[in-house]
Amino acid sequence: MSAMLSVDEKQAGDLTAAEREAWRAFTAGGRDLASPYFTLGFLDAAASARRDVRVLVIRRGGSVTGFLPLHAGFMGHARPLGGPLGDHHGLIAEPGSDIALSDVLKAGGVGLFSFFGALGGQGAFAPHALARDGSWVMDLSEGFEAYADARAAVEPKAFRNLRARRRKLESAEGGFEFRIDDRREDVFAAALAWKSAQYRRTGVFDAFSVRWTRDLLKALRHQDDCRLLVSSLEIGGKLAAAHVGMRSAQVLHYWFPVYDPEFSAVGPGLSLLLEIASAMPGEGVREIHLGPGDFMFKQHLGSWQFALLSGFAGQGAPLAVQRAARALELRAERLPLGPVSRLPGKAFRRIDVMAGFHAA
Incomplete structure (x- = not known):
């Protein structure tokens, strides 16, 4: 990790005027972050509805280079902003940013970050993706x-x-x-x-x-x-x-x-x-x-x-367990067993969805 990168965890209400202006500048930079999911309004609304909303503020050389909004969960397990209602998520940063997701999570003290609708055009998520989908x-x-x-x-x-x-x-x-x-x-x-x-x-x-x-x-x-x-x-x-x-x-x-x-x-x-x-x-x-x-x-x-990615990123044992579970799910779904082959995946996803709804 570059010595120039630093990460601060903040509540939405604690973002400074300068940080909010940087957020707006990033989302105004192109089509990729034009969705309402990436607005400060969605962040503020989510923060008013749930106590676990946090923002990782990413800096290099003292300048803000990006944000990762999330729900901070039990034992360092975080989920994207919006939880199960968040169809699209990602880094709030300049297009083509070279921010490494694993570096951000480590510096921010996040042990495991599970994502399911990350923007496929953001290179930060690609090394950690286990499945790909698309949003119409x-x-x-x-x-x-x-x-x-x-x-x-x-x-x-x-x-x-x-x-x-x-x-x-x-x-x-x-x-x-x-x-x-x-x-x-x-x-x-x-x-x-x-x-x-x-x-x-x-x-x-x-x-x-x-x-x-x-x-x-x-x-x-x-x-x-x-x-x-x-x-x-x-x-x-x-x-x-x-x-x-x-x-x-x-x-x-x-x-x-x-x-x-x-x-x-x-x-x-x-x-x-x-x-x-x-x-x-x-x-x-x-x-x-x-x-x-x-x-x-x-x-x-x-x-x-546009492409969406799902997978896990983080560090240590929790990440290894989650990746192993997801690998088992994907292998089971490839077996020629008909609908039965989808049962492990459905079970894992249902557990994660339930946890996301009740984590607040």
């Missing part, structure tokens, strides 16, 4: 019509179906109403209640059964550079679909979509997403990040993907 992006930089034409040329059948659903929506009894920025409390409450019911119905851990996740969303309603955005679609005067997302100046993160199955014939969830995409360029948004996953709608609507 709807590219609206040339406007919605240009986006739709480009995707329809690649996925003509999918877009014919989407246009047919739009016609059904337009002919629905009682008409429909779309709100891009719906601030009604009953809509926000209904969206979270529907999402909790969906989680329970599908056997997925209910993200809103722990207090800090709700507190995080509420805190995001009062941020400037990272703002909660609730959008809604009503059909015949009744709420049919809602989306709870967050946006920065140029990126909307597609986060918690939900719809009423009563309106499934018109595909209210996808209809709402396309209404949002149509409105966003007028709001200054150039991209909608759909996140990772092999869902068909993401493949149809996504213009391209």
Whole structure:
């Protein structure tokens, strides 16, 4: 490790004005850090919702060269900012930075850092990655019509179906109403209640059964550079679909979509997403990040993907145990055992997700 590198661990509220200005300068440097996940607003909202939020402030020669926001856990085990709700994470630093993640963690006293959605374009994470994924992006930089034409040329059948659903929506009894920025409390409450019911119905851990996740969303309603955005679609005067997302100046993160199955014939969830995409360029948004996953709608609507990495970094015995566990998981998933081969991986991931939700 270079003798010039030093790391200070701070709470979000203890960052100086100069450090915050450096953070803003790094995130303004290009597309890679344009996501709302990398804003000071998301950091501050997370810090208000959870007591374990910390920032590793990285310096060389006395000058700030980067930040690593995280959740400081038990016995030196840290996780990326946002915990299981943090789809994207990474270093807040200049593009092409040569910061070594292991050096930062050692200097910051972190024994183990487990990541699952680190930016693949950041070289700091590549030496520690055990798996690669991709996050889908709807590219609206040339406007919605240009986006739709480009995707329809690649996925003509999918877009014919989407246009047919739009016609059904337009002919629905009682008409429909779309709100891009719906601030009604009953809509926000209904969206979270529907999402909790969906989680329970599908056997997925209910993200809103722990207090800090709700507190995080509420805190995001009062941020400037990272703002909660609730959008809604009503059909015949009744709420049919809602989306709870967050946006920065140029990126909307597609986060918690939900719809009423009563309106499934018109595909209210996808209809709402396309209404949002149509409105966003007028709001200054150039991209909608759909996140990772092999869902068909993401493949149809996504213009391209950016790489995400998962793995572990750190030092000592905890790192060795985690890497061995992950290696076992990957080997098991390669065996020709059908669905059974995925059981170890599912178990490990479920344990880690549960730990992340309850670590606050």
